[in-house]
Amino acid sequence: MSRRERLTMSDPTDCPSNELHTLRDYIRWAMTCFQQANLFYGHGTDNPWDEAVQLVLNAVHLPWDASHHVLDARLTTPEKHTIQHYIKRRTEERLPLPYITGEAWYMGIPFYVDARVLIPRSPIAEMTQHEFSPWLRPGPVEKILDLCTGSGCIGIACAYQFPEAEVDLVDISADALEVAEKNIQRHELSHRVNAIESDLFSALAGKRYDLIVSNPPYVDLADFNAMPQEYQHEPQLALTSGTDGLDITRIILREAVHYLSEQGLLVVEVGNSEQHIAEAFPDVPFTWAEFQQGGNGVFIFSAEELQEYARYFA
Numbered sequence: 001m002s003r004r005e006r007l008t009m010s011d012p013t014d015c016p017s018n019e020l021h022t023l024r025d026y027i028r029w030a031m032t033c034f035q036q037a038n039l040f041y042g043h044g045t046d047n048p049w050d051e052a053v054q055l056v057l058n059a060v061h062l063p064w065d066a067s068h069h070v071l072d073a074r075l076t077t078p079e080k081h082t083i084q085h086y087i088k089r090r091t092e093e094r095l096p097l098p099y100i101t102g103e104a105w106y107m108g109i110p111f112y113v114d115a116r117v118l119i120p121r122s123p124i125a126e127m128t129q130h131e132f133s134p135w136l137r138p139g140p141v142e143k144i145l146d147l148c149t150g151s152g153c154i155g156i157a158c159a160y161q162f163p164e165a166e167v168d169l170v171d172i173s174a175d176a177l178e179v180a181e182k183n184i185q186r187h188e189l190s191h192r193v194n195a196i197e198s199d200l201f202s203a204l205a206g207k208r209y210d211l212i213v214s215n216p217p218y219v220d221l222a223d224f225n226a227m228p229q230e231y232q233h234e235p236q237l238a239l240t241s242g243t244d245g246l247d248i249t250r251i252i253l254r255e256a257v258h259y260l261s262e263q264g265l266l267v268v269e270v271g272n273s274e275q276h277i278a279e280a281f282p283d284v285p286f287t288w289a290e291f292q293q294g295g296n297g298v299f300i301f302s303a304e305e306l307q308e309y310a311r312y313f314a
Contacts, residue, residue: 040228043096123295152180222244245273
């Protein structure tokens with residue numbers, strides 16, 4: 001057996017720490033481990049180099065965008081051990097990196113995450129940055145609902161973008177709402193952002209919103225079963241919604257009109273289940289957002305349009 005074959009067959013996390021000393025050394029080593037383990041990237045990065053940079057820098061409490069000059073800093077022995085532990089969890093358990101570090105970024109904002117919630121990655125961030133133009137009516141936005149909130153990232157991002165608005169973060173999962181509450185406190189928004197436990201709209205009687213934004217569970221069973229191992233660590237409750245992925249979306253389409261203001265707007269992400277939407281509602285002209293930064297499967301309805309097509313959603 002050649003030396004190359006022995007290296008390939010060896011445990012990728014058997015780290016020669018006596019030969020690695022700097023942040024740069026460990027980033028390169030982490031990338032080697034990731035390549036050998038054939039990891040999947042889709043929870044904040046899309047390639048092994050960026051993943052390695054984020055893992056190593058986070059392990060030593062440095063920001064992901066730290067100056068490249070710091071990469072030649074030498075590491076202490078405890079820091080080396082932390083990095084090695086992170087690499088081992090990433091490669092052996094296939095844990096998504098944000099679950100290891102406890103942090104994910106969304107719309108340039110850091111959020112606490114753990115395995116009780118999905119890792120933020122919704123393309124709705126791009127719409128939020130543009131204040132949902134051109135679909136949201138002009139004028140002040142006073143009430144926003146983030147339905148199926150998970151970590152609270154979409155609603156909190158909306159709170160930053162609409163600084164006068166009150167925002168309700170709603171989820172059926174008490175565990176998810178504990179994470180959302182951590183993020184409300186982290187961003188010091190408890191004076192106008194509220195976490196509410198509710199099965200969709202059931203606890204929201206009498207409330208009306210200028211904007212309802214939702215990233216509900218929408219993965220169909222076929223897609224879920226084919227997903228890489230990394231996704232199996234995320235809560236299935238937050239991913240799947242019936243055979244075609246639309247069980248919850250159907251309820252939202254049927255009931256949202258009763259919780260929107262007269263000129264309110266509904267924005268819902270259904271991802272790859274976009275095709276199932278077309279099959280389920282062939283007579284409804286859905287408006288689909290287009291994204292410059294990547295992403296798909298987000299539809300928009302005004303309150304007036306929801307009322308007009310209500311018979312199809314009944």
